[in-house]
Every structure is written in C-alpha cells, then in structure tokens.
Amino acid sequence: MSRVISLRDLQEMVRTGQDVKNLPADAIITPSARDYLHELESNAPRTPAPVPTGAPKAAAPSNDKLTPPTKVLNSKSPKAELEAFFNSPYAHNLKEQICEMGRRLWQRAYVDGNGGNMAIRVGEDIAICTPTLVSKGSLKPEDMCLVDFQGNQLFGTKKRTSEILMHLQIMQKQPKAIATCHCHPPYSTGFAVAGIVPPTCMIPEYEVFASVAIAPYRTPGTPEMGQLVAELVDKHNTILMANHGVVTWSHNGIEEAYWRMEIIEAYCRTLLVTAQLGKIPNTFTPTQLNDLLKIKQSLGYVDPRYGMKECELCDNAEWRPGVACAVEPKAEAVVGYDADAEAAVKAITEQILAKLKT
Numbered sequence: 024m025s026r027v028i029s030l031r032d033l034q035e036m037v038r039t040g041q042d043v044k045n046l047p048a049d050a051i052i053t054p055s056a057r058d059y060l061h062e063l064e065s066n067a068p069r070t071p072a073p074v075p076t077g078a079p080k081a082a083a084p085s086n087d088k089l090t091p092p093t094k095v096l097n098s099k100s101p102k103a104e105l106e107a108f109f110n111s112p113y114a115h116n117l118k119e120q121i122c123e124m125g126r127r128l129w130q131r132a133y134v135d136g137n138g139g140n141m142a143i144r145v146g147e148d149i150a151i152c153t154p155t156l157v158s159k160g161s162l163k164p165e166d167m168c169l170v171d172f173q174g175n176q177l178f179g180t181k182k183r184t185s186e187i188l189m190h191l192q193i194m195q196k197q198p199k200a201i202a203t204c205h206c207h208p209p210y211s212t213g214f215a216v217a218g219i220v221p222p223t224c225m226i227p228e229y230e231v232f233a234s235v236a237i238a239p240y241r242t243p244g245t246p247e248m249g250q251l252v253a254e255l256v257d258k259h260n261t262i263l264m265a266n267h268g269v270v271t272w273s274h275n276g277i278e279e280a281y282w283r284m285e286i287i288e289a290y291c292r293t294l295l296v297t298a299q300l301g302k303i304p305n306t307f308t309p310t311q312l313n314d315l316l317k318i319k320q321s322l323g324y325v326d327p328r329y330g331m332k333e334c335e336l337c338d339n340a341e342w343r344p345g346v347a348c349a350v351e352p353k354a355e356a357v358v359g360y361d362a363d364a365e366a367a368v369k370a371i372t373e374q375i376l377a378k379l380k381t
C-alpha cells in the first residue's frame with residue numbers, strides 16, 4: 024500500500040534534517056504537503072502551521088490571544104477564574120472567530136432568521152456558544168455565552184442558544200470534537216428533508232473532509248434530538264438532521280466545522296445539477312476512493328469506511344435516479360454463474376447431438 028505524506032510529515036522531515044526530495048515514488052502527497060514542497064523548492068518555506076486556536080488544552084487568563092491558558096478549567100472552577108478566562112484575550116479571540124463564521128453563514132444564506140448556532144469547547148466540561156435570538160450575520164463578541172455541559176449558563180449577558188444541548192452532547196460523545204456548527208443550508212437540508220444520504224464516490228473534497236449520516240427528526244433543543252445526533256459522531260463529522268438542517272464538528276477549530284458546511288452544501292448542490300443532466304454519473308474506482316480515504320485517515324478525520332472491502336465502499340443503492348457501484352461483482356460469483364450456464368449449454372447441446380444421431 025502506498026504511503027500518505029502529509030504537511031506534518033514533511034515538516035517533521037525538515038525539522039530532523041531529512042531530504043524531502045527522496046519521497047517514495049508511489050507516495051500519496053496531500054494537497055497542503057504538495058504546496059509546502061513547492062515552497063521549499065522556491066526557497067521560501069512558510070512558518071509551521073499554527074496550533075489550532077480552537078483547541079485549548081487548558082484554561083486560565085493569558086495576555087496572548089493565541090496561547091491557551093495554562094490551567095485547565097471546568098464547571099466547578101472558582102467563579103473568579105471562570106470569569107477572568109471568559110474575559111481574557113484568548114477567549115475574546117475565540118468569540119471573534121465565532122462572529123466571523125456567523126457572518127459567513129449568513130452571507131451564504133446557510134441561516135434564516137435567528138437560526139444556526141455554534142460552540143467551542145474551552146475546558147473539561149465548559150464551552151463558549153452563540154446566544155439565542157440573534158442573527159448570525161450580526162453577532163458581536165460580547166453576545167457570547169459560557170455554559171457547562173448540562174447547558175447551564177455560567178457567564179454572558181445574552182441567553183445561550185436553545186439548541187446548545189445538541190452541541191454539548193456531541194462534545195461529550197466525541198472527545199475530539201472541540202468545535203461544532205449548526206445551520207440550515209438549503210441544498211443539504213433538502214436532502215435531510217427527503218431522508219437521503221448523499222451518494223459518494225464523485226468529488227474528492229467531499230470524500231476527504233466529510234463523513235455524512237442522517238439523524239431522525241426530534242423537536243429541536245430536546246435532549247432526545249441531541250442524543251440521536253451524538254450517536255452518529257464517532258464515525259461521522261457531518262450530520263444531516265432530518266426535516267431540520269445540518270450540524271458539523273471539528274477537532275481543529277470552528278473554522279473547519281464551518282468549512283464542512285460549505286463542503287456538504289456545495290456537494291448537494293452539485294449532485295442536483297448532475298442528476299438534472301440525465302446521465303448516469305461517472306464515479307471513482309475503488310482504488311481512487313481508497314487513495315482519498317488514506318489521505319482522510321492521515322488527517323485524523325473519522326469515517327466508517329476505513330478497512331472496508333472495495334465492493335462495500337461505494338454502496339449508493341438508496342440514491343435515485345441512480346448511482347451505480349463501480350465495482351465488478353465478486354469473481355467467485357461470476358465463475359459460479361458461468362459454470363452453471365456452461366453446464367446447462369453443454370447438457371442441451373449433448374441432447375441435441377444425441378437426437379441428431381438417432
């Protein structure tokens with residue numbers, strides 16, 4: 024199997040003085056690693072990728088907006104410490120990131136009215152989240168709330184989003200989830216209303232960055248709704264919420280959770296155009312898909328297809344008007360069928376020959 028080489032691998036090779044020009048010929052190089060190689064060739068290496076700002080290891084006041092505080096906070100921490108953290112430059116930077124993602128959601132019409140909400144984990148069992156009844160297009164850092172994992176509001180002048188339980192249940196079920204984003208993008212929500220998981224094996228970005236499942240409908244904001252979503256997040260990072268919208272999570276930060284919205288929405292839109300063209304779509308071969316899944320695994324993204332047999336990889340049986348699996352039927356099945364047919368033909372031929380002789 025060919026090896027996947029990521030940006031992190033290359034940076035480690037450079038750091039340890041290895042020659043990055045002698046990579047195995049069959050290595051799969053991720054797009055960001057390829058960019059880095061080009062930069063090295065032009066003698067202008069960029070600085071190492073910054074530590075994801077949404078992944079605080081600890082929480083206590085810091086004067087640096089990008090450096091996570093040194094002490095891990097939780098909902099039982101002294102109130103003064105929680106308040107100092109909530110008002111720190113570091114927390115302010117996270118709040119600004121949420122505001123920026125809110126603007127993008129609104130500009131792309133992924134939210135309607137006061138719909139949509141986001142959260143970032145900032146300690147053992149605490150998160151910063153968006154308020155209720157505020158358009159995502161006009162969020163301000165001072166609108167944000169600090170909640171514990173039961174959904175109790177600890178700080179913030181505005182009331183926390185009514186859908187916070189789902190975000191917190193995702194974070195509790197999936198320890199890697201440090202950021203969550205929920206909205207109602209029309210094309211993906213259309214698939215969620217129809218109850219259709221988008222077919223796979225068509226666009227590389229979708230295969231690498233998304234892993235999609237549908238959660239059944241329950242009343243928004245109820246613990247049961249969050250529970251049904253949380254049951255899917257061990258192997259999926261993008262959940263279509265039936266008759267409602269989409270929620271995504273990321274282990275890197277809120278911007279990546281937002282990117283997942285762009286990816287699922289662009290994909291669902293592309294699928295509808297493809298379906299309207301009236302032709303059975305061309306799809307990846309199992310080998311092509313496997314190469315994408317290797318990149319996905321090297322990036323630390325979840326996917327239920329890791330380790331599956333090729334014939335199981337692109338089962339799009341539910342999709343209409345029709346996406347066929349590119350995998351040939353199993354070899355032994357073909358042999359079995361042919362052997363039977365051959366035997367039948369042989370028997371009939373022998374009977375005919377016998378009749379001709381008589």
Ligand SMILES: [Zn+2]
Nearest residue numbers: 138139243268
């Ligand atoms: Zn919603």
